[in-house]
Amino acid sequence: MNKTLHKIHLWLSIPLGLIITVICFTGATLVFEQDITRALNKNLYQVEIPQGKERLSPSEVINILQEKHDGMKISSVRIPNSPKETYQISFSNGGKKVLFVNPYTGESIGWSKSYPFFQTMRKLHRWFLDVPKSKGSSPPCTLIVGVSTIAMTIILISGLVIWIPRTRKALKNRLTVACNKGTRRLMYDSHVALGFYATIFLLLMALTGPTWSFGWYREAAYSLLGAEPQAQNQQAGHGHSHGHNDKKDSDKTERRQENTIAYDAALKEIQSLYSEYNYIKLSKNEATVSLNKNGYRSKSDNVKFNPKIGQITEIRKFEDNSVRQNLRGLIYSLHVGTWGGPVTKVLYFLAALIGATLPLTGYYLWLKKKKII
Numbered sequence: 576m577n578k579t580l581h582k583i584h585l586w587l588s589i590p591l592g593l594i595i596t597v598i599c600f601t602g603a604t605l606v607f608e609q610d611i612t613r614a615l616n617k618n619l620y621q622v623e624i625p626q627g628k629e630r631l632s633p634s635e636v637i638n639i640l641q642e643k644h645d646g647m648k649i650s651s652v653r654i655p656n657s658p659k660e661t662y663q664i665s666f667s668n669g670g671k672k673v674l675f676v677n678p679y680t681g682e683s684i685g686w687s688k689s690y691p692f693f694q695t696m697r698k699l700h701r702w703f704l705d706v707p708k709s710k711g712s713s714p715p716c717t718l719i720v721g722v723s724t725i726a727m728t729i730i731l732i733s734g735l736v737i738w739i740p741r742t743r744k745a746l747k748n749r750l751t752v753a754c755n756k757g758t759r760r761l762m763y764d765s766h767v768a769l770g771f772y773a774t775i776f777l778l779l780m781a782l783t784g785p786t787w788s789f790g791w792y793r794e795a796a797y798s799l800l801g802a803e804p805q806a807q808n809q810q811a812g813h814g815h816s817h818g819h820n821d822k823k824d825s826d827k828t829e830r831r832q833e834n835t836i837a838y839d840a841a842l843k844e845i846q847s848l849y850s851e852y853n854y855i856k857l858s859k860n861e862a863t864v865s866l867n868k869n870g871y872r873s874k875s876d877n878v879k880f881n882p883k884i885g886q887i888t889e890i891r892k893f894e895d896n897s898v899r900q901n902l903r904g905l906i907y908s909l910h911v912g913t914w915g916g917p918v919t920k921v922l923y924f925l926a927a928l929i930g931a932t933l934p935l936t937g938y939y940l941w942l943k944k945k946k947i948i
Contacts, residue, residue: 577737584733585941587726592934594703594723595730601700602780603927606912606920608693619675619685621659630678633838633857636662639681640674651858654678654842656851663687665858701787713788721788728781735774738767759943766936769929776912776926783910796906802899840885845878848890866893874904 588595613620631639633652640649644666653663653673661684664674673687698704705716740746749771752764786793798804838857845855845862853865860882865875879889893901908914912923942948 580733580737584730584737587730588934588937589941591723591726591730592938594719595727596931596934597699597703598720598723598727598784599777599780599927599930601696603924603931604696605693605700606924606927610920612688612690612693616685616688619687620661622661622677622679622684624658625679628679630658631681633842634835636664636676636678636681637835637838640664640676640683643683644674651856652838653854653856655854717788721785721792724781724784724788725792728778731774731778731781734770738771759940762936762939762943766933766940770933773926773929773933776923777930779909780923780927780930783906786906797899797902800898800902802902803897805899837880837882837885841878841880841887842885844880844885844887848887849876 633654636652637649640647647669648667649664650667651665653665655662658678660678662676662678664676666672666674671687675684675687676682677684695704698706701717701720702714703716703720705714707714707717738749740749748764749767752768753760783796786796794805841862842855842857845864849855849864849866851866853867856863856865860880862878862880863875864878867874874893876893877891878887879891880887905914912919939948
């Protein structure tokens with residue numbers, strides 16, 4: 576049994592090891608993308624609270640922006656719970672960019688930023704730089720990344736079974752890294768011990784990753800976790816973004832602006848119903864109330880309101896969503912490590928870095944065994 580697993584572990588690792596190294600390393604660099612971007616642009620996200628001044632209403636902000644940004648169609652206004660945080664404005668004809676606005680003056684502070692380094696890391700992580708030319712298309716490298724990630728799952732499971740020690744002494748050796756017993760021993764211990772410590776997190780990444788590469792894998796995962804099968808003509812793309820994670824605005828936002836006063840009435844009523852929330856995002860005749868506390872990406876309620884007077888007409892609680900809707904957020908959070916807040920993000924970062932070294936230490940040990948080096 577172990578001999579067969581050794582062969583599977585080895586012969587999947589040799590051709591795909593370097594690809595797995597790139598996937599893990601780029602994944603590690605993206606774990607703290609939002610945190611780093613926010614730290615480098617604090618002025619975009621936070622403002623000083625003027626003494627004795629209240630935040631502007633959504634309609635007041637929209638009126639100010641429409642004068643300054645003529646031709647831009649506002650599709651949503653994101654109101655944070657914290658009075659220190661800025662408003663975030665999205666435009667239907669502005670792409671993915673978001674405008675940050677001072678909530679007390681209506682002043683435009685600046686547009687959301689995405690640094691070239693992170694853009695390159697993301698393209699490497701998902702497509703090996705072979706970016707799809709259109710939404711829904713699958714370039715060849717998507718297949719390579721997806722297959723490599725599935726192979727990574729098999730490599731991890733086989734490696735874990737091979738790791739199981741037979742004696743207490745062997746257990747101790749496989750849980751420690753000896754730094755003073757030569758290069759080969761250091762490489763072996765790094766591969767065996769660090770690989771063991773990182774396995775559970777690497778497995779979560781590897782098991783969830785292919786949902787963005789293969790529709791059949793995604794549907795199989797959803798079905799296994801209790802979701803109803805999706806109708807063929809309703810299957811949609813499975814978004815994977817390390818940046819702003821709100822729903823994409825409807826194509827219908829090209830229509831005329833609704834009465835923005837309704838936003839004020841809707842916001843006031845929603846705030847009276849929710850004492851705690853992260854933010855409220857108003858768009859046309861509905862609002863998203865983010866209840867996210869520990870990074871669970873899609874934990875939010877959906878509130879519909881009359882677009883003319885702002886009266887709430889329907890509230891759909893997070894708990895009432897279909898299993899499929901909730902699984903999207905769960906799978907994303909399990910993949911990037913946001914499900915447990917900062918602690919799990921740090922653990923995912925370290926695990927991904929270890930995952931990047933495992934093929935390299937494995938190559939070294941194999942070449943040493945073959946006396947090639």
